[in-house]
Amino acid sequence: MSREKVKISSFLAEREVRYKPDIANKLGLKRVKKIDFTGNIHLVESKPTRTNMILVKKGDLLISGINAEKGGVAIYEYSEDAIATIHYSSYTYDESKIDIDYLKWFLKSNEFKQTLIDQAGSGIKSELKPKRFLSLEVSLPTLNEQKEILKNLNSxxxxxxxxxSLIVENEVFLSKLRQSILQDAIKGKLTQKWREENPDVESSSELLRKIKTEKEQLIKEKKIRKEKKFEKISNEEIEFDIPASWTYSRIVDLSKVVTDGDHSTPERTHEGYYLLSxxxxTNKGISLQKVDYVSESEFIRMRKRCAPQKGDILISCSGSVGRVAIVDKDDTYVMVRSAAMVKHFHEYLDSEYLAFSLKSPYLQTQIVKKTKTTAQSNLFLGRIKELVVPLPSLEEQIAIKEKVKQLFTYCNEFEQEIKISKNNAEKLMQSILSELLGQENNVLVNKSASRNQERKLSREIKYNSKTLLMDLVEILKENGKLHAEDLWKMSKHPNDIDAFYAELKKQIEEEKAIKEVVNEKGYLELA
Structure with missing residues (x-):
């Protein structure tokens, strides 16, 4: 297959139409909001601008000069014209030299994205400008050869x-499987054999009697407040039969306290004690990403209202309602009112069983029904207290918990297989792109670049399937010194360059775990 090395400017031309702000504001055209890193262009309605704007027409190649190295490149396919800030550049193409669908595939290749990283760097100061982009060279097949390649690529x-599609179906199936496991758990289906083998276990009605006795004593000692009386559980609230040794109970009857976080606006600090909202x-536990902090004095004040301790249950009750987490540490957290706490009787009710129950379809349906939706969804304390939970004996709660965890282990293994399949599918497609487009065609080089730099860009990419679920530090431990491109393709983010560089930046600048190799541009090693 013949390949002619040509400048990009031989088949692309910059659309040089520019508008001053006063003209742009009168056009009434939609505006390019962003190009996401999967190559989709997002538009917003016309809004006033104070900067010069460029014109974008259907079929133009649109590039984000700031985020080009992250995949901010796409073909504009809307029928109506749009405008964009001068941080974008728009290009027309010569149909006699380049097939637009071939160009789309070419722009999807990891090699193209990596070249933009190498050429543009990162940040506004190294923005990819048309003059620089158009001066790059590419080995281009003839138009007929492009069309032949397209047939293979499309097939x-x-x-x-x-x-x-199969992977997506598996993901949906896995989600439904987890929900089915939780629903079967609170119906007693997972422990039918266990009950047959343990017929003399104390009934849950006796468990409830003990809780009631202890709760009355705590009220008498003024350690907790007396709750208002809730209505008896109605038949409408019961969706299925439970084993004879079980009973239904409201959350309020299983708890010492059901409360939410502080209703005032706490004074936040840059460090100190964790302030949760x-x-x-999350359903995977308490997340400390984007967590706020309060001082010791605020921490002490706020814990007078709500003092989460290890084993207590937290529920998100504002915005995204119904997520459930178990408190993992004593004397560590305070909360604002968007999160609620259920401080149940730990000696009679297993925390993990209660959390699994609250995540089940039966309880989640109750939560949805009891949520008040205005500007945003809110689940109020009275509604949380009303929630109805199937209650087995403590021994059976523990047996159920262990069975669910065992089944979820299988689900987790299946989930990892799905993740590997997704990564492998992406890597396979990129490998096919490299093969069909041609390795030389996937590597752009600046005409002024040295031969040594050309050899580095066209080197064989390393790959190790064992690294698919490793973090960057583990990959470097396994493989030693690596080029940044190799590390990217062997990482968890082979199709998300933004996520890869965010993780890499953290390991270099914050963790100080990775460093650049001296005198070997583009290579990384453990610090």
């Missing part, structure tokens, strides 16, 4: 899409 892509309550 393979059809199979790849079927594979992606709804965003920190």
């Amino acid at each position: 393979i892509n059809s199979e790849a899409e079927e594979l992606k 709804a965003r920190n309550v």
